[in-house]
Amino acid sequence: MRVIDLSHTIRTGMQIYPGDPDVAIERALTHENDYCHVDRLLLGSHSGTHIDAPLHFLSDGKRISDFPADKFIGKGVVLDVRGKKENEPITLADILPYEKQFERGCFAVLMTGWSEHFGTEAYEKHPYLSKEGADFFVEKGVSIVGLDALNIDSTVSEIWDAHDTLLSNDTLIVENLSNLSALDPSKSYYFSFLPLKLDDTDGSPIRATAIEAGNNF
């Protein structure tokens, strides 16, 4: 069994969606003054690699704590959509070659390669999922759609079609994945996108991982 970390490191001042709460890690207890070391974490509900619940866009939508833990562990299809230009949509034509791999309840993981721009201005000009692509995932019963970019919609245009389409169907969204190039799109993986059990919030930072299982888990 191989475990592959798909998460950005959370650090003070890390890149965030414009306007989101700043991320900071502060010392609360230290070895010098206390019996142990403990930090204080100042985060947004969408800092770093994170998952969106319907409440993010829908005021009467489900909260992240409304989903049981088994929603967040599952088999996923990796779609290689690298080579897109700045702010270019991921179209239905990009997705259709993978159509046969989808089973109801599975995850879709879009490999854009854009995580290599993390920490730069170019990271905000990432490719995004088209409305048709989002409709396709809903129709296939995909449970979670993830990608290695800041936003599943365009951050340039601020049109929220993919968020609206997916979240209104209780299809969750994982953003800011990292290291997807370590995955082989011809293989199937198990993914863990477990959120913290934050009561009543619209999402949570996560430690996203892919698990490549052999015969013994």
Added chain:
Amino acid sequence: MLKAKKIVDLSHPLTAETPVYPGDPVPSFSVATTVDNEGYNLFNVILGSQTGSHVDAPYHFSNTGATVDKMDLRFFMGNGLVIDVTYKKAKEQITLQEVKAFEKQIEAVDIVLFNTNWYQKAGTDEFYDHPFLSKEAGEYLLSKGIKTAGIDAINLDNTGGTEFPIHDMYSEAGGIIAENLANIDQIDFESPYIIFLPLSLIGCDGSPVRAVAVDFE
């Protein structure tokens, strides 16, 4: 392909009322943006690195120990054994004999979890008077190669004292302690696969986690 038949959530809900270890940062949640104003809901999340269900990295008790972001993810997932010590009273030690009785099972797993049922006392003063692991039992687990040990109480050592022998020895051994787990008593299947992945927090002593026990087919 493996399939999860059942998943038991081993995590406490994270709220402003989540009990913390005396002196630790107090969690808080507040609205950052709203659908009405910015177009989407978002929350500020303030947590301690040891809030709620969490894992301790060696750095928690040692200035030279590894921080949580440096730990191999295999420490946080693996085949688990649950040892039932629900008969223990307040502040009672879990002894070497009680642990040694599970020698064969311990040799077959990666992670040992103690089921005290003390998690049900969260919110009461008695919560802090939990049973704890004796020094000899901790040494025995390490001698058997168990680098990850967990408990459904706020501390694997005694709370309220000045000695933390289990934390010291696990820190020294480069191992992991999972604390404040919940619902271990709900694991009603053999060979649970345990997952409690930390957030990738740079330089931190630990992380809140979403802990689960999975029954794989």
